Amino acid sequence: MTELKVNFNRLWQDLEELARIGQDPRGGISRPSFSLPDLEARDWLKGKIEASGLALRQDSAGNIFGRLPGKSSQVVMAGSHLDTVINGGRFDGSVGVLSALECLRRLKEENFELDRTLEVASFTDEEGNLVGDFLGSRAFTGQLNEGQLKNVRTQFGPPLIEIVEKAGLKVENIPLAAKERPEILAYLELHIEQGPVLEEEEVPIGLVTAIAGKRYFQSTFVGRSGHAGTIPMELRQDAFISLADFALRANQLVLREYEDDTLTIGRVVLKPGSFSIIPGEANFSLDLRSLDHQKLEEMEGEVLALAREVASTRGLSFYQQLLDSTEPVIISESILNKLKAISEKLGYDYRLISSGAGHDAQIMASICPVGMIFIPSVDGLSHVPEEKINPSDLEKGANLLLRTLLDLASV
Numbered sequence: 001m002t003e004l005k006v007n008f009n010r011l012w013q014d015l016e017e018l019a020r021i022g023q024d025p026r027g028g029i030s031r032p033s034f035s036l037p038d039l040e041a042r043d044w045l046k047g048k049i050e051a052s053g054l055a056l057r058q059d060s061a062g063n064i065f066g067r068l069p070g071k072s073s074q075v076v077m078a079g080s081h082l083d084t085v086i087n088g089g090r091f092d093g094s095v096g097v098l099s100a101l102e103c104l105r106r107l108k109e110e111n112f113e114l115d116r117t118l119e120v121a122s123f124t125d126e127e128g129n130l131v132g133d134f135l136g137s138r139a140f141t142g143q144l145n146e147g148q149l150k151n152v153r154t155q156f157g158p159p160l161i162e163i164v165e166k167a168g169l170k171v172e173n174i175p176l177a178a179k180e181r182p183e184i185l186a187y188l189e190l191h192i193e194q195g196p197v198l199e200e201e202e203v204p205i206g207l208v209t210a211i212a213g214k215r216y217f218q219s220t221f222v223g224r225s226g227h228a229g230t231i232p233m234e235l236r237q238d239a240f241i242s243l244a245d246f247a248l249r250a251n252q253l254v255l256r257e258y259e260d261d262t263l264t265i266g267r268v269v270l271k272p273g274s275f276s277i278i279p280g281e282a283n284f285s286l287d288l289r290s291l292d293h294q295k296l297e298e299m300e301g302e303v304l305a306l307a308r309e310v311a312s313t314r315g316l317s318f319y320q321q322l323l324d325s326t327e328p329v330i331i332s333e334s335i336l337n338k339l340k341a342i343s344e345k346l347g348y349d350y351r352l353i354s355s356g357a358g359h360d361a362q363i364m365a366s367i368c369p370v371g372m373i374f375i376p377s378v379d380g381l382s383h384v385p386e387e388k389i390n391p392s393d394l395e396k397g398a399n400l401l402l403r404t405l406l407d408l409a410s411v
């Protein structure tokens with residue numbers, strides 16, 4: 001029992017095989033949900049699950065599961081996602097699904113008598129290339145309804161209804177995933193850190209204590225366009241200058257009053273967008289994140305009030321639309337304690353860490369206790385072709401996952 005370890009060569013081999021699906025000419029991986037590469041990766045995973053002798057199941061949201069039955073049908077689940085951002089990396093999501101698969105395979109090989117059933121899960125569209133993040137886990141936990149999905153156009157243009165049909169799914173059935181769900185006792189997710197902390201401190205394992213909640217706003221300053229040569233500076237209603245003023249002041253506000261929280265403007269489009277025309281419109285994304293619900297609400301209120309103040313002082317209008325929101329999650333103490341104890345038993349150095357990125361675990365936390373294991377990201381990079389991990393860190397993370405799953409599956 002103390003010797004039980006994953007077959008790491010087999011796990012690494014799986015990661016290599018998967019990384020051949022969806023190779024982007026720019027050097028990374030492009031497997032957005034229900035693209036041809038994603039469909040190929042889905043089939044590949046289903047083949048792996050069946051070849052491992054696990055029971056394969058796909059639900060109405062296209063989430064894929066492999067089951068190792070125990071005496072009780074109550075499920076302890078581990079997983080993540082196989083979809084990627086465009087030209088992203090090969091480890092984000094993949095390490096969670098394939099490590100969980102390897103854990104179940106090892107336990108099956110050893111003929112363990114499990115008290116509880118184990119399942120590996122691969123959730124649909126974690127990256128939100130279709131309609132916002134976490135389509136699969138949101139459907140699975142009952143946080144989507146048909147009305148929200150029916151007329152949705154995806155980021156890539158075609159309606160959701162057409163895209164999911166390619167995978168043999170029906171939009172109106174996606175919310176049924178929650179009804180098809182077995183009783184879930186706990187959910188574990190192994191993931192790359194996507195930041196620099198673990199690498200900097202040379203610690204192989206991060207045990208996540210909290211996951212940040214977020215608010216995504218599509219926002220606009222509307223002023224007036226005009227000739228760049230004929231309208232005096234003091235008479236302008238330049239939407240870009242308002243945005244620049246707002247961006248700097250909002251950054252200062254968050255730095256000053258919301259320690260540990262973040263504000264990011266990642267996308268700006270100026271209209272009409274010409275050398276010689278004063279921009280009359282500045283459209284921009286606004287991403288706010290916090291580990292604390294109350295602080296997130298307060299920051300949202302203050303930041304939006306600041307935008308309105310900047311607009312009115314400068315004679316412009318400000319509009320915002322909430323595109324997506326998730327709530328912060330505190331990780332279950334009992335699972336965290338198990339992860340700590342097992343890390344110590346295995347002799348793995350760990351530190352506690354919070355997650356600024358969202359994960360399926362955050363959505364799963366609405367139906368069961370969850371736990372998250374981070375492994376270091378080389379140079380802190382993620383969502384880029386250069387995303388990298390050290391194999392020995394993954395081996396430790398996967399062994400910790402294996403032993404924790406076994407513990408949770410035993411009464």
Ligand SMILES: [Zn+2]
Nearest residue numbers: 092093126191
């Ligand atoms: Zn991920």
